[in-house]
Amino acid sequence: MIDINALIEITARSLAISGLATLFASLWSIPIAILLSIGQRRWARLLIAIFNSLVGVPTVIIGLLLYLLLSRSGPLGILSLLYTPYAIVVGQALLITPLMISFGVEVIGVRAKNLIEMSLTFGASTTQLLLTIIEEASTRIMAVSILGFQRAVGELGVALMLGGNIRGFTRVFTTAIALEIQKGEFELAIYLGIILILVDFIVIMILRILGWRK
Amino acid sequence: MIETINLTFSYNREPILKDLNIKIMKGITLFRGPNGSGKTTLAKIISGLLPPKRGKVYIDQVDIYNDGEKARRKLLEVVYVHDNPVILKGSVYKNLIYGMRIRGIDNKEKLHTLIEYFGLHSLVDRKSYELSAGEKQIVSLIRALSVDPRYLILDEPLQYLDDERRAKVIKYLVKLKKKGITIVIATHEQELTKYADTIYIIKYGNVDLKKARGT
Numbered sequence: 450m451i452d453i454n455a456l457i458e459i460t461a462r463s464l465a466i467s468g469l470a471t472l473f474a475s476l477w478s479i480p481i482a483i484l485l486s487i488g489q490r491r492w493a494r495l496l497i498a499i500f501n502s503l504v505g506v507p508t509v510i511i512g513l514l515l516y517l518l519l520s521r522s523g524p525l526g527i528l529s530l531l532y533t534p535y536a537i538v539v540g541q542a543l544l545i546t547p548l549m550i551s552f553g554v555e556v557i558g559v560r561a562k563n564l565i566e567m568s569l570t571f572g573a574s575t576t577q578l579l580l581t582i583i584e585e586a587s588t589r590i591m592a593v594s595i596l597g598f599q600r601a602v603g604e605l606g607v608a609l610m611l612g613g614n615i616r617g618f619t620r621v622f623t624t625a626i627a628l629e630i631q632k633g634e635f636e637l638a639i640y641l642g643i644i645l646i647l648v649d650f651i652v653i654m655i656l657r658i659l660g661w662r663k
Numbered sequence: 664m665i666e667t668i669n670l671t672f673s674y675n676r677e678p679i680l681k682d683l684n685i686k687i688m689k690g691i692t693l694f695r696g697p698n699g700s701g702k703t704t705l706a707k708i709i710s711g712l713l714p715p716k717r718g719k720v721y722i723d724q725v726d727i728y729n730d731g732e733k734a735r736r737k738l739l740e741v742v743y744v745h746d747n748p749v750i751l752k753g754s755v756y757k758n759l760i761y762g763m764r765i766r767g768i769d770n771k772e773k774l775h776t777l778i779e780y781f782g783l784h785s786l787v788d789r790k791s792y793e794l795s796a797g798e799k800q801i802v803s804l805i806r807a808l809s810v811d812p813r814y815l816i817l818d819e820p821l822q823y824l825d826d827e828r829r830a831k832v833i834k835y836l837v838k839l840k841k842k843g844i845t846i847v848i849a850t851h852e853q854e855l856t857k858y859a860d861t862i863y864i865i866k867y868g869n870v871d872l873k874k875a876r877g878t
Contacts, residue, residue, distance in 0.1 A: 566712050567749040567803075571765040571810065572739045585751055 482553025
């Protein structure tokens with residue numbers, strides 16, 4: 450018999466952790482993406498290339514680096530974040546940052562170039578420029594955030610290494626599915642898998658709808 | 664006066680503009696030339712929007728890329744208008760007042776005069792996406808004019824306009840010229856040549872001075 454409470458709890462926790470990670474990552478990734486779109490200098494192009502190459506970094510590498518930082522003997526061990534949901538939030542936020550910046554430069558930059566020039570010709574300050582772009586490219590910014598969320602909710606390495614898959618505390622979709630399969634109990638794993646796919650599907654649909662509206 | 668000294672610009676390795684030395688006086692100056700010859704690039708460079716790879720751009724003796732705060736203040740006298748009008752989401756009115764809002768000025772009387780002159784009064788409350796290409800071009804022109812620029816840099820300002828609106832725009836530009844405004848137009852329109860004081864023909868990196876009346 451499927452444990453409905455466990456199913457609901459894991460789903461809610463996964464969405465909350467990945468949602469929070471996406472929110473934090475958006476706070477720095479979107480402004481960085483806009484600033485890199487504005488920058489016509491060589492350093493901006495270099496940074497874009499660096500972020501592009503970081504998109505494919507395996508989640509276990511991010512997990513390992515953060516584990517070393519957050520473990521009791523690590524430089525940030527004093528924060529006691531390891532094996533808490535907060536550690537997963539930090540890890541996922543960092544994991545999706547390069548993706549959100551790269552995709553952001555790609556999709557916001559297209560709209561932003563002429564907009565930036567138009568704003569600058571009237572003498573817009575950096576703040577005025579950022580606000581104008583955020584307002585005008587809101588649909589694209591939403592798309593960037595949704596993509597980041599999708600990547601965060603589906604990753605395993607960070608959640609496992611930094612969260613520890615603790616029942617009722619840090620267990621999320623991916624770690625729960627991995628555990629249930631290891632135990633040979635496929636029922637919960639299948640239900641969680643279906644919900645994960647549904648979340649992905651809903652995210653894609655939202656992207657599509659935003660695309661149509663645009 | 665706008666002056667370029669040994670201005671060089673390249674997007675890749677091959678310079679699109681090479682050691683360009685031109686002076687732009689009050690009145691109407693045209694940049695003419697084939698597609699891709701660098702008209703728009705030059706217009707953006709002298710507007711302070713595209714730093715040159717080499718060389719200097721002076722506006723009234725201020726180096727607009729190197730004189731810091733002085734350059735910033737000088738550039739507030741310059742407005743560049745894109746060939747493809749940049750239109751914001753929301754109402755037409757929001758678009759019209761954008762320049763004034765950014766500069767923190769209230770020139771609404773002038774704005775209403777411009778709206779009346781260009782026959783846009785019935786469109787002010789509409790959504791900007793409802794506008795035709797020609798109407799968008801007029802909106803972006805009015806937005807630029809509403810901040811009273813001393814230097815008006817226009818990129819293909821007539822391309823989407825019908826004959827009636829073309830005539831109105833040209834008449835208004837001639838009026839501005841008489842007021843001592845410096846107008847630079849990047850265009851391939853033959854129609855504008857008879858109103859120009861100076862025409863620079865841009866040919867892949869070099870410039871020929873075609874006509875210089877009163878210079």
